[in-house]
Each structure stands twice: as C-alpha cells, then as structure tokens.
Amino acid sequence: MEKEARRMTAYQICLLPGDGIGPEIIAEGVKVLDAVGAKAGVAFSYTTAAIGGCAIDECGEALPAATLEVAKASDAVLLAAVGGPKWDTTDPDKPRPEQGLLGIRKGLELYTNLRPVTVFDALSSASTLKPEVIDGVDLMMVRELTGGLYFGARERFYDEAGAGVGGAAGQRAYDTLEYREYEIDRIARQAFEVARKRRGKVTSVDKANVLESSRLWREVVHRVHDADYPDVELEDILVDNCAMQLITRPADFDVLVTENMFGDILSDEAAQLTGSLGMLASASLGDSTALYEPSHGSAPDIAGKGIANPLAQILSVEMMLRYSFNLQQGADDIRRAVTEVLDEGWRTGDIADASTPEDRVVGTARMGDLVVEHL
Ligand code: NAD
Numbered sequence: 001m002e003k004e005a006r007r008m009t010a011y012q013i014c015l016l017p018g019d020g021i022g023p024e025i026i027a028e029g030v031k032v033l034d035a036v037g038a039k040a041g042v043a044f045s046y047t048t049a050a051i052g053g054c055a056i057d058e059c060g061e062a063l064p065a066a067t068l069e070v071a072k073a074s075d076a077v078l079l080a081a082v083g084g085p086k087w088d089t090t091d092p093d094k095p096r097p098e099q100g101l102l103g104i105r106k107g108l109e110l111y112t113n114l115r116p117v118t119v120f121d122a123l124s125s126a127s128t129l130k131p132e133v134i135d136g137v138d139l140m141m142v143r144e145l146t147g148g149l150y151f152g153a154r155e156r157f158y159d160e161a162g163a164g165v166g167g168a169a170g171q172r173a174y175d176t177l178e179y180r181e182y183e184i185d186r187i188a189r190q191a192f193e194v195a196r197k198r199r200g201k202v203t204s205v206d207k208a209n210v211l212e213s214s215r216l217w218r219e220v221v222h223r224v225h226d227a228d229y230p231d232v233e234l235e236d237i238l239v240d241n242c243a244m245q246l247i248t249r250p251a252d253f254d255v256l257v258t259e260n261m262f263g264d265i266l267s268d269e270a271a272q273l274t275g276s277l278g279m280l281a282s283a284s285l286g287d288s289t290a291l292y293e294p295s296h297g298s299a300p301d302i303a304g305k306g307i308a309n310p311l312a313q314i315l316s317v318e319m320m321l322r323y324s325f326n327l328q329q330g331a332d333d334i335r336r337a338v339t340e341v342l343d344e345g346w347r348t349g350d351i352a353d354a355s356t357p358e359d360r361v362v363g364t365a366r367m368g369d370l371v372v373e374h375l
Contacts, residue, residue, distance in 0.1 A: 010043040011325060014074035016067070016104075019053040019087075019097060020298025021308035021364075022080030028310035028368030029078055029317045035372045036321065036330040047074065051104065052082025052097035052298075062100035068107045076324040077108070077291040080313060081298035105145065110284035110291055111183070112190045113143040113263065114319065117250075117270045117280070122342035123351060126275035129247065134273060136251040140198060141270050142191040143263025145284060147183045148213075150260050152176030177213045179259065184220040190285060191257035192229035197322065198254055201233040205242045205258035205266065217259065239266070246270055271295060278309030278350045281316035283323055290324050292316040306363040309348040311338060314371055337374035346370055 015030065017023040030046065037044045049067040050058050058064070062082070071077045082097040089096060104110075119127060119137045127134045156173040163170030188204075195202045204221045206214035218236055225234045237245065239262045246253070246266065250273055258266060271280055280295035294312030302308055314334065322331040345360045352361045362370070 009041070010045065011075040012073070013044050013046050013320075014071045014077045015046050015048045016051045016071075016077060016079040017048065017054075018051050018080045018082040018100075018298060019084045020081060020300045020303040022052075022082070022298055024303075024306065024308050024364045025294070025310040025313040026078065026080040028364060028371075029080075029313040031368045032314050032334060032371055032375070033078075033317050033320075035375050036317075036327070036333060039333070039375065040327055040330050042325070042327065042330075051079070051100040053084050053087040055100060056087055056095045056097065060095065062095050062097050063103035063107070067100075068104065071104060071108060071291075072289070074289065076289060076320050077104070078313075078316065078320065079104075079291055079293040081294065081296065083298045084300040084303070104291065105284055108284075108289050108291060109146070109286040110289075111144065111146040112187055112285040113141075113145045113267070114194065114283040114285065114323070115141040115143070115267045115271065115280065115295065116282075116315075116319070117141065117273055119274050120279070120339060120342050122339075122345075123274070123276050123279065125353070126351065127273060128275060129250075129273065133248070133250065137273055139250065139253040139270065140194055140255045141263060141267040142187065142194060142255055142257040143267055144179075144183065144187045144258070144260050145263075146260075147179055148260035149175055149177040150264075152178040177211065177259070177261070179213050179216060181216065181220055184217050185224055186287075187257060188221045188224040189228070191255050192225065192232050194323075195232045195255040196229075197328070200231065201235070201254035203242070203253055203256045204234065204236050205239050205256055205262055206236065207239050207262075208236070209238060213259070221257070242266060243269060246273070276351050277312075278348065279311050279315065281312050281319055283316065283319045285323060290320070292320045292324075306365065307349050308364045309350050310364050310368050311348075311371075314338065314368065333375050334371070337371045340374045341367070341370045 017026045049070045154175040159172035206217045208214040208218045277296045284291045318331045318334040321327040
C-alpha cells in the first residue's frame with residue numbers, strides 16, 4: 001500500500017479562493033479534482049493563499065509576496081474570483097482586488113489565455129442565436145496576453161498643430177501595437193499544440209491588410225506552422241471578418257489565435273454565444289506554470305448563499321487536467337459528467353428557466369456532488 005502511494009504521481013496545486021462566491025465554488029473544484037485523482041492514481045495536494053480583497057484585508061495588498069511564492073512553487077494555480085463592493089475605490093493610492101489578478105499573471109509570465117466556448121445541448125436555449133447557428137459550437141480562443149496594444153508605448157501630449165482646429169484644444173494621444181517575433185512564435189506554438197489536442201485546425205486572426213504588426217504576425221505563424229506543425233490545418237482571417245463569422249458560423253471554428261486586443265474583444269463576443277456566464281472557464285499559460293479560473297467574477301450579490309454555479313470552476317479543473325497534467329481521460333470524464341448532469345435537467349438558479357422543475361434546482365455543493373457522482 002505504502003509502495004503504491006509512493007508510486008502515485010503527485011501534483012502541488014495553489015488554491016486562490018479570493019472573494020465573494022470564490023471559497024464556495026473552489027471547494028467544488030477541489031472535490032472534483034480529488035475524485036478524478038483517486039480514479040487516475042494521481043495525488044493532488046493543496047496550499048491555499050490569499051489574493052484580492054481578502055488579501056487586502058489581511059495584509060494591505062492584493063497580491064502578497066507570499067502568495068506569488070506559493071504560486072511559483074506549485075505545478076498549477078486554481079483561482080476562483082476576486083473583488084466586491086467592500087474594496088471598490090477610485091482612489092489611485094488605495095489597493096484594488098484586481099491588482100492581484102494582473103500581478104499574478106505578470107508574476108507568473110502567463111502569456112497565453114485560453115477561453116473555450118462550448119454550448120452544452122441542454123443549455124442551447126440560453127443563447128441569443130438561433131439553435132441551428134449555435135448547434136455544435138466548440139471553439140477555443142487563444143489570446144496573446146502580455147504584448148501588443150495593451151503593453152506598447154503610449155502617450156498623451158499637447159500638439160500645437162492641432163490646437164484651435166474645429167475649436168479643439170490640441171491634445172493628441174497614441175498607443176502602439178508592437179510585437180517581437182519570439183512573442184508571436186511562442187503563442188503560435190501554444191495554439192498549434194492546443195489544436196493537436198482538439199480537431200486540428202487553427203484560424204489566425206489579424207489585420208494584415210493594414211497593420212505591419214499583423215503582417216509580421218502572419219509570417220511568423222506560417223513559419224512556425226510549416227516548420228513544426230504541418231499536420232495542423234491553418235487559415236488566416238481578418239479580424240473584422242472574424243467578428244462577423246463568429247456569430248454567423250461559429251461552429252466552423254476550432255482554435256482561434258490572435259493578438260491581445262483583438263483577443264480581448266473577440267473572446268467576449270465568443271463568450272456571449274453561450275449565454276451562460278456561470279459555465280465559462282479559462283486558462284492562462286506560461287512556460288513554467290499555468291493558472292485556471294472561471295470567466296465570471298465574484299458575484300457578491302449571491303455570495304455566502306450556497307447557490308452559486310460551480311460549473312465554470314469545475315470546467316477550469318478540466319482545463320488544468322488537460323493542459324497542465326496531460327490527464328486527458330480525467331478531463332474527458334469531467335466534461336462527460338457535466339454534460340450528463342445537465343442532460344438530466346439539474347440546474348443552479350442562474351441556468352434554470354421557467355421549464356426547470358423545482359426539484360431540479362440545486363445549490364453549489366449539490367451540483368458539485370452530482371458531477372462527482374457522474375464521474
Ligand atoms: P460577476 O461575474 O461577478 O457577476 C455578474 C452576474 O452574474 C451577477 O448577477 C452574478 O450573481 C452572476 N454570476 C456570476 N457568476 C456566477 C455563478 N458562478 N453562479 C451564479 N451566478 C453568477 O460580475 P460583476 O457583478 O460585474 O462583478 C462583481 C465583482 O467581481 C466585481 O468586484 C468585479 O471587479 C469582480 N470581477 C472579478 C473577476 C475575476 O476575478 N476574474 C472577473 C470579473 C469581475
């Protein structure tokens with residue numbers, strides 16, 4: 001028995017429950033992780049650390065150094081959500097919970113953001129699109145997270161040449177969309193790797209008909225493809241066209257890869273295809289570790305009531321198994337279990353509708369138990 005225990009693979013997970021519904025939903029994620037681990041002969045051990053508002057309360061800052069240390073020393077990080085009215089402030093000198101999020105992404109050098117968008121058949125009526133458009137949607141948005149327009153040089157200054165024109169005072173501002181080859185190279189590789197674990201197709205989104213940075217993007221993506229991923233299908237699409245195609249033929253996409261700002265906008269558009277915020281997970285990957293979290297916030301309006309939907313958190317555990325530990329069977333099991341639970345009609349309040357029988361509306365912990373039972 002002891003020998004067997006020693007033979008088990010062991011992973012160290014950093015848990016960051018954060019604020020609001022965070023502690024409630026992360027408990028369900030851990031429940032599911034333990035159940036999968038027991039089945040797969042993998043042991044998960046956990047260290048819990050503070051981030052966001054609770055960290056501000058504890059030690060005055062949203063990302064204590066100790067939290068970053070724990071996260072760096074772990075094999076993966078599972079985050080719930082941060083924030084709440086208690087810490088809302090416009091005072092630039094006061095700490096804010098989301099500084100914890102930005103800080104940890106930067107501190108762990110997480111340059112790839114993955115957002116899967118899947119429509120579970122049982123919830124297809126939650127989408128604003130027609131069933132025949134939404135049917136079969138299963139795409140992955142791969143967004144570059146640490147470069148591009150959000151990190152380039154920017155300035156606002158007074159420009160005498162523009163002063164007085166049309167009555168304007170003459171202010172001028174610019175932002176810069178800049179990429180280095182290695183930044184494009186590494187995000188392209190991530191996208192191709194993800195595609196190999198899915199349906200083997202990458203759509204690279206750019207604006208190469210106008211932007212020089214996009215022309216470099218396109219060249220590098222194709223170079224990486226031709227050299228190392230010829231087995232993956234690759235197509236290019238202009239970002240404006242992509243925004244249209246996402247709502248006209250979303251089921252045709254497998255993996256989309258794009259720069260930071262295009263990805264910010266398109267991933268929100270894609271997320272809305274499902275209509276169910278409580279169902280969307282995300283992953284942020286770096287070269288040495290990764291962070292997994294739901295796409296929604298800390299839902300302070302329902303915190304502490306035991307009614308939050310834990311499925312986005314549970315689906316972020318699915319991503320952890322897939323992308324950090326290569327435990328594909330465990331990940332597939334979670335997806336199957338969630339699908340079955342929904343097919344049987346079980347709902348938390350946020351995804352219930354008028355047709356849901358009262359006895360099928362369950363709380364956070366019961367929903368987690370149901371998923372575990374179906375594993
Ligand atoms: P939110 O996502 O927390 O909530 C929006 C609405 O969706 C609310 O009505 C909420 O009850 C509901 N909701 C969200 N998640 C749910 C779940 N799992 N189950 C059931 N219902 C759910 O967004 P918000 O209200 O704009 O923001 C609340 C706080 O969360 C703010 O402080 C915000 O800054 C923060 N926030 C954090 C993150 C993060 O941690 N990544 C992301 C977005 C917002």
